[in-house]
Amino acid sequence: DGGITQSPKYLFRKEGQNVTLSCEQNLNHDAMYWYRQDPGQGLRLIYYSQIVNDFQKGDIAEGYSVSREKKESFPLTVTSAQKNPTAFYLCASKLGSGGNQPQHFGDGTRLSIL
Amino acid sequence: GQQLNQSPQSMFIQEGEDVSMNCTSSSIFNTWLWYKQDPGEGPVLLIALYKAGELTSNGRLTAQFGITRKDSFLNISASIPSDVGIYFCAGLQAGGTSYGKLTFGQGTILTVHP
Numbered sequence A: 001d002g003g004i005t006q007s008p009k010y011l012f013r014k015e016g017q018n019v020t021l022s023c024e025q026n027l028n029h030d031a032m033y034w035y036r037q038d039p040g041q042g043l044r045l046i047y048y049s050q051i052v053n054d055f056q057k058g059d060i061a062e063g064y065s066v067s068r069e070k071k072e073s074f075p076l077t078v079t080s081a082q083k084n085p086t087a088f089y090l091c092a093s094k095l096g097s098g099g100n101q102p103q104h105f106g107d108g109t110r111l112s113i114l
Numbered sequence B: 001g002q003q004l005n006q007s008p009q010s011m012f013i014q015e016g017e018d019v020s021m022n023c024t025s026s027s028i029f030n031t032w033l034w035y036k037q038d039p040g041e042g043p044v045l046l047i048a049l050y051k052a053g054e055l056t057s058n059g060r061l062t063a064q065f066g067i068t069r070k071d072s073f074l075n076i077s078a079s080i081p082s083d084v085g086i087y088f089c090a091g092l093q094a095g096g097t098s099y100g101k102l103t104f105g106q107g108t109i110l111t112v113h114p
Helices: none
Strands: A004-007 A010-013 A019-025 A031-037 A043-051 A054-057 A064-066 A076-078 A087-094 A109-113 B005-007 B010-014 B019-024 B031-037 B044-049 B055-058 B061-065 B071-076 B085-092 B102-104 B108-113
Touching: A004 A087, A010 A019, A019 A031, A019 A087, A019 A109, A043 A064, A043 B102, A076 A087, B010 B019, B019 B085, B031 B061, B031 B071, B044 B055, B044 B061, B044 B071, B071 B085
Parallel strands: A010 A109, B010 B108
Antiparallel strands: A004 A019, A019 A076, A031 A043, A031 A087, A043 A054, A064 A076, A087 A109, B005 B019, B019 B071, B031 B044, B031 B085, B055 B061, B061 B071, B085 B102, B085 B108
């Protein structure tokens, strides 16, 4: 089945530890996005990538890093510099780097602090 | 970052009732999207609107793109228990450096009592 796969579903981080969240899509989408969702708030953009080997900071990039070495993969690393990492993280992708095609989402990864 | 003003924040209704929610912005958008999110899942696209004044239906759901391009509404008719979830609006600004970036509302939490 085509879709966007995020893993793991649940992740726990110890203090001082970096953790990496996986996002893979087999939709041949060009652009990929990472969002953070906190209770009672809308989605906030962390990083996005329109093409392979290129990515830009979103609204809340501090404490996060990404890479886009392959079209189908856009992993997010939550670094120890992110002091409040507990949240629901959503990956999205869309066809075309610009334009008005809608974004489609994965099922999310819930990150908690140990 | 900019957010859309989505209202109401929450709704408690009886099964069979109609529901209406809306989003407003001070900025013009050229695309409006409505998503539904079930607990612990990623948002799923319900309706996409691409033209000012456009009225689009998807089953019991109807959404409209406001004439001013600064607002949109979503109606759900004859609600059923599986309509429970969080509904998000999202807007895409025209051209420039937006690169498909979406601005999200804070969400409307819908509870349906049988």
